[in-house]
Amino acid sequence: MRGLTKSYPAVRGRRGTPATPEVRATDGVRLDIRRGEIFGLLGPNGAGKTTLVRQMTGLMRPDAGSVEILGHDIVRHPDRAARILAYLGQESTALDELTVSLAAETTGRLRGLDLRTARRERDAVLDELGLTALAGRPLRKLSGGQRRLACFAAALVGERPLLVLDEPTTGMDPVARRAVWAAVDRRRAERGTTVLLVTHNVIEAETVLDRVAVLDQGRVIACDTPSGLKEQVADEVRVELVWRERAPLDVPEVAALRERAVESGRRWTLRLAPDEARAVVATVTGGAAFAALDDFTLAAPSLEDVYLALGGAARQGLVRA
Amino acid sequence: MSVVPAEVLPGDARAVTETARTGAAELAPRARLWPSLAAVYRAQLSRARVARIPLLFVATFQSVGILIMMRGVVDGGHEAESVVAGSAVLVVAFVALNLLAQYFGQLRASGGLDHYATLPVPPAAVVLGAAGAYASFTVPGTLVTAVFGCVLFGLPLTHLWILAAVIPLAGAALSGLGAAFGLLAPRPELATVLGQLGMSAALLLGVLPPDRMPEAVRLARDLLPSTYGVEAFARTFGARPDWAYVFGDLAVCAGVGVVSLAVATWAYRRAAVR
Numbered sequence: 372m373r374g375l376t377k378s379y380p381a382v383r384g385r386r387g388t389p390a391t392p393e394v395r396a397t398d399g400v401r402l403d404i405r406r407g408e409i410f411g412l413l414g415p416n417g418a419g420k421t422t423l424v425r426q427m428t429g430l431m432r433p434d435a436g437s438v439e440i441l442g443h444d445i446v447r448h449p450d451r452a453a454r455i456l457a458y459l460g461q462e463s464t465a466l467d468e469l470t471v472s473l474a475a476e477t478t479g480r481l482r483g484l485d486l487r488t489a490r491r492e493r494d495a496v497l498d499e500l501g502l503t504a505l506a507g508r509p510l511r512k513l514s515g516g517q518r519r520l521a522c523f524a525a526a527l528v529g530e531r532p533l534l535v536l537d538e539p540t541t542g543m544d545p546v547a548r549r550a551v552w553a554a555v556d557r558r559r560a561e562r563g564t565t566v567l568l569v570t571h572n573v574i575e576a577e578t579v580l581d582r583v584a585v586l587d588q589g590r591v592i593a594c595d596t597p598s599g600l601k602e603q604v605a606d607e608v609r610v611e612l613v614w615r616e617r618a619p620l621d622v623p624e625v626a627a628l629r630e631r632a633v634e635s636g637r638r639w640t641l642r643l644a645p646d647e648a649r650a651v652v653a654t655v656t657g658g659a660a661f662a663a664l665d666d667f668t669l670a671a672p673s674l675e676d677v678y679l680a681l682g683g684a685a686r687q688g689l690v691r692a
Numbered sequence: 693m694s695v696v697p698a699e700v701l702p703g704d705a706r707a708v709t710e711t712a713r714t715g716a717a718e719l720a721p722r723a724r725l726w727p728s729l730a731a732v733y734r735a736q737l738s739r740a741r742v743a744r745i746p747l748l749f750v751a752t753f754q755s756v757g758i759l760i761m762m763r764g765v766v767d768g769g770h771e772a773e774s775v776v777a778g779s780a781v782l783v784v785a786f787v788a789l790n791l792l793a794q795y796f797g798q799l800r801a802s803g804g805l806d807h808y809a810t811l812p813v814p815p816a817a818v819v820l821g822a823a824g825a826y827a828s829f830t831v832p833g834t835l836v837t838a839v840f841g842c843v844l845f846g847l848p849l850t851h852l853w854i855l856a857a858v859i860p861l862a863g864a865a866l867s868g869l870g871a872a873f874g875l876l877a878p879r880p881e882l883a884t885v886l887g888q889l890g891m892s893a894a895l896l897l898g899v900l901p902p903d904r905m906p907e908a909v910r911l912a913r914d915l916l917p918s919t920y921g922v923e924a925f926a927r928t929f930g931a932r933p934d935w936a937y938v939f940g941d942l943a944v945c946a947g948v949g950v951v952s953l954a955v956a957t958w959a960y961r962r963a964a965v966r
Contacts, residue, residue, distance in 0.1 A: 428810050430965060442716025449965060453812040454719040464804030468739040480731035481811040483723040532717060 397423045397433070398589035406441075406532075407559060409566040413576045413674060414586035420569045421461070423586070424537055427567070428458045440533060456533040457482075459526040461541075463510060463518055471513075471521045472497065472506040475528045482529030492528045499557075500524050500550045515542035523551055530562065537569040552579055573674040577601075585678055592681045597674060604672040604680045608648040610641040611668045612655060619663040624654045637665070642676060722812040732813075732821025733828075740829055751786040752833035755779040758899055759841045768845060770926075771901040776841030777926035778899035780855070781862055783833040785894035785918050788867035790887035792826045796874025797883025800963050809964035819871050819956045826870070827863025834859055838925075851928035854938065861945035862921030866894075868952025869917065875959035894918040917948040 397419045404410045412420045425431040427438050429449030438445040445452050452458075466474040475496060479489035497503050502517075502524055510518050523539055534555070540548045558564035570576050576583050577597045584594040593600055612618075614637045620626045628651065632639035643651060648669060655664050672680075723731075740748075762775045799805055808818050834855060842849050870887055877883035897913040905913065913919050924941035927933050 425806075430806055430809055432965070443719070450812070451719055453810050454722065455717065456810070458806070458810035460803060460806045460810070462803040462806065464799060464802040465807035469735055470738070473735055473738055477731050477735040478807075478811065481723050481728050481808070481813040481817075483721045483812055485727070529720070531720065 397426065399436075400586075400589070400591055402584055402591065402594065404565060404567060406565050407563045408581045409555065409559065409568060409579055411568045411570055411576050411580035411583040412586055413570055413573065413583050413678070415571055415678075418586040419589040420571075420586055421537060422589075424458075424535055424567070424569055428452050428456060428535055430458075454483075455531060456535050457526045457529070457531040459523055459534070459536045459539055461537050463522045466522060466525060467511040467518075468509055470507050470509050471502055471524070474510060474521060475525045478525040479528035482531075484529050489528065492530075493524075496524045496527045496554075499554055500527075501546070516544055516547050519543055520547045520550065523554075527554065527558075530558075530564075532562070532564060534558070534564060534566045535569075536566065538571070539568070540572075540575065548575075555579075573678075576674050583674065585674070585681060587678070587681075593677065600674060600677045601672055604642075604676050606644060607642045607672050607676060607680065608645050609668075609670045609672060609676055610643055610648050610651055611670070612639045612641070612664065613637055613666040614639070614663050615665045616663070619660050622654075622658070622660045624651075625660050642672075642679070720812065723814070723817070725814050725817050728813045728817040729821045729824075732818055733825050736822050736825030737828060740825075747791060748787065748829060748833050751783045751830070752836050754786065755782050755833070755837040756840055758782070758895075759837070759844055762899070763844055766845075766901070771903070772845040772847060773926040773929040774901045774922065775899055776838065776845055776847060776929070777922045778895075779841055780834050780838040780925060781858065781898055781918050781921045782891075782895055783837055784827070784830045784859060784862050784921070785866050785891045785898070787830045787833070788823070788826045788863050789870040789873075789894065789918075790891040791829075792823065792867050792870035793873040793877075793883045793887030793890070794880075795822070795826075796871050797877055797880035797887075798874075800875055800883075801880040805960075805964050815960045815964070816953075816957045819868075819953060819960050823864065823867035823871055823953060823956070826867050827860060830863060831859055847929050851933065854925060854928045857942055858921050858925050858945075861942050861949060862918055864949030865917035865921070865945050865952055866890075868949055868954075868956045871956035872952060872959050875956060875963045898922045917945060917952070920944040920948075 400419075400423055402410075412423065414420050422431065426433045427440070427445065429445050429452035432449070433446060436446070440452065440455050443451045443455060466478075469477065472493060475493040476489050479492055480486065484492065494503075497506055500520055500523070502521060505513065505517060505521070510521050513521065519539065519542055523536070526534065526536070540551055543551070555564075555566055559566065568580065580597055582594065582596050583600065584591045585600070586592070593603070612632075617637070618625055618629065618639065620629065628639070628641065631643075632641050641648075641651065652667065652669060654660055655667060756779075759775065759779050762779075766772050766775055835852075838852055838855060839849065841847070842852070869890060873886040873890065874883040877886055893912070893916055897909070897916055898918050902910055902913060920941040924938045924945070927938045927941070
């Protein structure tokens with residue numbers, strides 16, 4: 372079964388800026404993404420997600436390794452990337468001073484559309500994303516989420532079989548997020564569009580992705596479906612304890628927990644076996660500890676727990692929102 | 693035997709057979725040079741409304757101020773011609789050199805070039821579109837300065853039409869230089885400094901009459917592309933302009949323009965893919 376249409380064996384790291392020691396931003400990454408799939412790159416800031424995406428979009432040459440998209444060698448022909456994929460980067464400076472309408476239209480024209488087609492697609496996309504009312508306003512006058520949505524609109528004008536989206540929903544309200552995922556789903560259903568999504572938001576990763584690669588320090592530490600990954604830590608439960616002022620360390624059971632907790636201010640996060648978790652909850656909801664407890668939650672493992680269980684180095688890098 | 697129309701097959705299966713048949717997916721067409729140049733030009737020009745108009749006023753007032761200041765020093769004749777021509781071309785230097793260097797410097801530093809680099813657009817279209825738009829921004833300011841200067845110094849308005857050649861050609865030379873500064877400077881602050889220095893040079897070497905300058909400064913003046921725009925314009929104020937020299941000077945501007953825009957295009961390629 373040759374379902375694979377893209378493969379990225381061994382994309383090797385590149386050097387950091389001269390002033391800093393060499394950083395392996397991506398280190399021997401190998402990923403295969405199937406056509407029509409929403410594939411995610413999940414990891415904390417600095418994990419190498421954006422570097423990897425820049426290498427795939429032809430913006431950055433890898434030191435070693437190869438990138439093949441739909442049968443085209445992108446390392447050898449970086450200019451072909453622009454003719455296969457649409458890229459939504461994190462920066463909007465090139466479009467900031469244009470109106471939403473002109474940003475979408477110009478991007479379409481620069482994707483090779485003639486004027487009439489560019490305008491037709493612009494109108495359709497702005498309508499689809501609910502941006503028509505904002506069409507005449509310059510991007511820099513919009514809120515962060517609206518600006519992001521306008522950039523996403525520009526990325527959709529001029530159809531491409533692969534969408535590479537680097538944290539597309541940053542700053543968006545739920546309505547805008549839904550508009551983004553509806554637009555992505557429609558393109559996948561109607562045209563078999565493949566989507567590569569970069570995110571550090573675990574909730575988003577769990578809900579929209581077909582498969583996800585977890586990146587840490589330039590390496591892929593896991594790659595599977597979100598539920599498949601979560602099965603790896605299915606025997607764990609996450610317990611979060613929030614203390615009123617400080618942890619009651621005079622209670623011996625609490626003092627013993629401290630070693631296993633990740634502390635973040637008044638919040639302790641623990642990953643425990645289910646029976647251990649029950650014991651902890653019993654302890655902290657009774658007696659002296661309960662007086663010091665402000666709040667606690669007990670949750671099934673998320674992709675964040677997967678990341679940490681797999682040895683992810685950053686303790687606080689992922690976002691749940 | 694079963695015959696299943698392709699539409700019935702799930703997307704994956706169809707994709708595979710298609711890929712197997714052709715080897716690789718079909719590439720979308722590139723954007724052609726002129727349409728994409730026009731699109732960049734139009735987008736850049738629309739920025740004028742939002743961001744550039746205050747700066748255009750600054751550029752014009754600066755030149756008008758210099759004219760008024762020089763009126764106290766220069767009485768007329770050849771020196772007045774240099775002052776008026778120099779002030780008018782200074783507007784071009786301010787916008788096309790200084791502001792364009794800043795624009796590209798910031799675009800490069802903030803990652804804004806990624807947007808263009810991931811579109812199938814020829815580098816020349818981005819550079820020429822932006823340079824052309826910035827050169828166009830200079831038109832009103834240059835005209836106002838030239839007319840005001842002619843009236844102030846009592847020079848004839850007869851040959852002001854030469855501005856129709858001076859602005860695009862000096863604009864090409866200076867905006868190419870500005871774009872190259874912006875795209876080559878490793879940091880945006882440096883791009884700003886280079887743009888400012890270039891404009892200061894155009895101010896000092898272009899506006900002040902050359903006859904009083906020492907030899908070394910005159911040599912520097914000859915190396916500055918805006919000088920040829922100034923000279924060409926200044927010559928047309930004479931009673932009987934020597935058109936061969938005028939067009940000779942303009943040809944130098946055009947030559948420098950072609951070279952500097954080519955350098956800027958190369959710099960763009962270099963900056964876009966690292």
